[in-house]
Amino acid sequence: MRVVGLMSGTSYDAIDAAAADIVLEDGTLKLSPLGLIGERYDEELRAALAGALPPAATTLERVCLLDTRIGQAFAAAAVRADRELCAGRAELVASHGQTVYHWAEGGRVHGTLQLGQPAWIAEATGCTVVSDFRPRDVAAGGQGAPLVGLVDLLWLRGRPGVPAALNLGGIANVTVAGGAGGPVAFDTGPANALVDAAVVELTGGPLGYDVDGALAAAGRVHRPLLDRLLAEPYYRLPPPKTTGKELFHVDHVREALAGVGPLPPEDVIATLTRLTARTVADALRPLGATEVVASGGGTRNPTLMGALRAELAGTPLRTSDELGMPAAAKEAYAFAVLGFLTVHGLAGTVPACTGARGARVLGSITPGGRVPVLASPAERRVDSLVVVDR
Incomplete structure (x- = not known):
């Protein structure tokens, strides 16, 4: 068909x-x-x-x-x-x-x-x-x-170890096949949602997203801001769970920034990019994922992908293109x-x-x-x- x-x-x-x-x-x-x-x-x-x-x-x-x-x-x-x-x-x-x-x-x-x-x-x-x-x-x-869970499980079935599929859209979601606890799929939190919102807010609108991760690459992660963002209770909810822009929108960033004072835009974007990488890795770590296969628009952001590799600490990260599934589609x-x-x-x-x-x-x-x-x-x-x- x-x-x-x-x-x-x-x-x-x-x-x-x-x-x-x-x-x-x-x-x-x-x-x-x-x-x-x-x-x-x-x-x-x-x-x-x-x-x-x-x-x-x-x-x-x-x-x-x-x-x-x-x-x-x-x-x-x-x-x-x-x-x-x-x-x-x-x-x-x-x-x-x-x-x-x-x-x-x-x-x-x-x-x-x-x-x-x-x-x-x-x-x-x-x-x-x-x-x-x-x-x-x-x-x-x-x-x-995330409704891609069944498709991910059918697609990853037969791969060695405990493979995980990761989609980096506005919201990040994962599907983990195998493992002691059986299959699981859930939204980990923001992928590009907060970065995109902050880029629009901080640049006055000319840019809709961080092109090639250039803004994040030019900034430094601000630890107090990252800690405030990581305090969001959603990250500690057990799966299955789902979220969206009802929670992760520009006001979420504004409220976090209110407690740390003004920062250079590049530092804000760098911190939000690291937030995505950290929350994805924190979600996958207890599930024992042995490889992560990423797709979605976030795979085109080399700064985000680099931060993910650092946070995953040795767990292989590849794109779905390598397995024949176009990452963008x-x-x-x-x-x-x-x-x-x-x-x-x-x-x-x-x-x-x-x-x-x-x-x-x-x-x-x-x-x-x-x-x-x-x-x-x-x-x-x-x-x-x-x-x-x-």
């Missing part, structure tokens, strides 16, 4: 559209990457989204506008991916949508909201669309995140896989990773004109995932 996976993460800078041929044979999902395109949100839409996210207030009118405009933007990305990567033969679109709120209190998730009306995608592409992946897991008592491919599982009636979660009462088939289906060709009813077992070169 030819599937387009659509993803926009907590950095909300662009929509990733990754296309793949996915086949299920004898319990093995074979994923052949067809390529990735990126569609940036236009500045007006990105500003409207930023202005509606916590801690800002919003209105139902704004929510309706965003749901429509984001859906249209996702539809445009899907049309382009179908045309450029699939030769117009995509059968299914799996759309994560844009997370705008993840309602977490007291260690539990009570609700989650992703915008990007899938009807626009189905209408524009003619494809069946799977969307709204997270709410079913939340309704079953799970965290609703891994989450989009993961949702392509989850969409494939959904239309085949197969569960997309691991209860041990999300905390749900049981595995669940995820998402809602919006029919399109093109009916996807499904695997035979006998193919109801998924044991592993392999990435196959075309």
Whole structure:
């Protein structure tokens, strides 16, 4: 089946559209990457989204506008991916949508909201669309995140030792396969979220992120600020757990800075970069990870990757590219896989990773004109995932 996976993460800078041929044979999902395109949100839409996210207030009118405009933007990305990567033969679109709120209190998730009306995608592409992946897991008592856990476990299965997958988006999440305690997946805390917010705040807006880690490389870690940031109680919660920009936004940085006085912008960025590296390493250490396979936008930041290597203290750190999974597109491919599982009636979660009462088939289906060709009813077992070169 030819599937387009659509993803926009907590950095909300662009929509990733990754296309793949996915086949299920004898319990093995074979994923052949067809390529990735990126569609940036236009500045007006990105500003409207930023202005509606916590801690800002919003209105139902704004929510309706965003749901429509984001859906249209996702539809445009899907049309382009179908045309450029699939030769117009995509059968299914799996759309994560844009997370705008993840309602977490007291260690539990009570609700989650992703915008990007899938009807626009189905209408524009003619494809069946799977969307709204997270709410079913939340309704079953799970965290609703990170949903890449099952894909990571299938993909890393068979590697020696205790491999861990790390995604460095706005929020960092890990999946650890094997080990004495069994599989686990959770959000460790901020990856790029606080760095991006501080760059915008401290530079007055010209830069949206720390390009090539240059600002962090030019600064020094400020120990008192780092200690204040590390005092955040979230880091000490046991997994499974999830978080987002509802907690890790610019006010989080402002409050920490208020206790240490003014600092050079480069020192603030260096400290926030080290915070990401430290909290990831602290989360992985007790789980006995023997290798870390990283993906996401943070892998393009050499200062962050260097800090991670230092904090991991000898545990090998590599990118998913080395294992055949494009680091920039891994989450989009993961949702392509989850969409494939959904239309085949197969569960997309691991209860041990999300905390749900049981595995669940995820998402809602919006029919399109093109009916996807499904695997035979006998193919109801998924044991592993392999990435196959075309």
